[in-house]
Amino acid sequence: MSRIYSSAKEIDFKISDLPNMPVPTEVLMVKPTYFDVEYVINPHMQGQIGKVDTLQAVNEWEHLLGGFKELGIHTHVLNGVKGLPDMVFCANQSLPFIDEEENRKVVMSIMHTQQRKGEVEIIEEWFHKNGYEILHLDPAVTEKFEGMGDALWHFKRKLLWGAYGFRTNPVAFQQISELFDTPVVILELVDEVFYHLDTCMCMLNEKSVLIYPDAFTETGLEMIHMLFENVIISSKYEAQKLFAVNASCPDGKNVMIQQGSTDVNKKLRDAGFKVHEYSTYEFIKSGGSVFCMKQLLW
Numbered sequence: 001m002s003r004i005y006s007s008a009k010e011i012d013f014k015i016s017d018l019p020n021m022p023v024p025t026e027v028l029m030v031k032p033t034y035f036d037v038e039y040v041i042n043p044h045m046q047g048q049i050g051k052v053d054t055l056q057a058v059n060e061w062e063h064l065l066g067g068f069k070e071l072g073i074h075t076h077v078l079n080g081v082k083g084l085p086d087m088v089f090c091a092n093q094s095l096p097f098i099d100e101e102e103n104r105k106v107v108m109s110i111m112h113t114q115q116r117k118g119e120v121e122i123i124e125e126w127f128h129k130n131g132y133e134i135l136h137l138d139p140a141v142t143e144k145f146e147g148m149g150d151a152l153w154h155f156k157r158k159l160l161w162g163a164y165g166f167r168t169n170p171v172a173f174q175q176i177s178e179l180f181d182t183p184v185v186i187l188e189l190v191d192e193v194f195y196h197l198d199t200c201m202c203m204l205n206e207k208s209v210l211i212y213p214d215a216f217t218e219t220g221l222e223m224i225h226m227l228f229e230n231v232i233i234s235s236k237y238e239a240q241k242l243f244a245v246n247a248s249c250p251d252g253k254n255v256m257i258q259q260g261s262t263d264v265n266k267k268l269r270d271a272g273f274k275v276h277e278y279s280t281y282e283f284i285k286s287g288g289s290v291f292c293m294k295q296l297l298w
């Protein structure tokens with residue numbers, strides 16, 4: 001039976017009632033050798049075709065990889081593939097999971113756009129080789145689902161936050177809820193600039209989240225405020241131009257974020273987080289930053 005929550009009045013649990021889930025300790029990153037903006041599938045890519053400085057992109061990517069290593073996170077690196085310029089955003093092709101018996105599983109995505117569909121089988125092969133049980137959504141039911149672009153695990157708890165509207169159908173979360181036997185809180189996204197959940201919501205720790213509120217409906221915001229004690233708000237400028245909310249807080253303490261997000265960074269520091277700034281300007285041209293440039297793993 002699926003357990004889907006789509007409004008605050010349906011929420012019949014407290015975060016502290018939910019089973020624990022281990023914090024991911026590894027990441028996968030895909031080399032940006034073939035990264036570029038070759039087509040336009042989100043508003044950020046508009047006017048950016050051919051504008052990526054490839055050398056700079058490689059530098060930025062290497063720094064970010066080094067940053068994960070510095071935090072003690074084990075890193076895996078997969079080669080990029082010619083003709084798949086967006087594969088570098090490897091949060092999108094899958095949703096990994098670890099169950100109570102520590103079995104590692106992964107649901108593969110069904111990409112919304114034709115240009116990105118070929119990425120999924122390559123990432124799937126990587127998961128297969130690395131011992132994950134591979135699960136697929138029923139394509140007759142779910143037309144599109146873009147992995148951790150639109151699905152975020154609550155920090156340390158077995159609760160999934162799922163979003164729909166642009167790249168994912170809500171029905172995907174019914175299937176995922178059953179496959180992983182997990183509750184899912186679903187949120188509608190309403191602004192195409194914030195086309196993935198990871199552009200407007202960043203899990204920080206069990207009690208804290210960073211969001212860009214105008215990307216959500218009132219109903220969604222009510223659920224977010226109900227389940228998090230500390231809701232840190234990003235300005236439109238930092239969320240849209242600097243991808244401040246597409247940050248990553250792998251351990252509940254250290255936040256890796258695009259450089260220059262001054263206001264968000266102050267709020268994060270005031271809330272006790274340690275902020276590490278990275279330049280991801282080349283990737284922002286394609287509509288992604290720190291969070292979607294890696295996949296979290298166990």
Ligand code: ARG
Nearest residue numbers: 042089149196286287288292
């Ligand atoms: N160009 C990519 C796309 O539009 C960027 C994906 C970035 N990923 C993310 N989760 N925000 O699909």
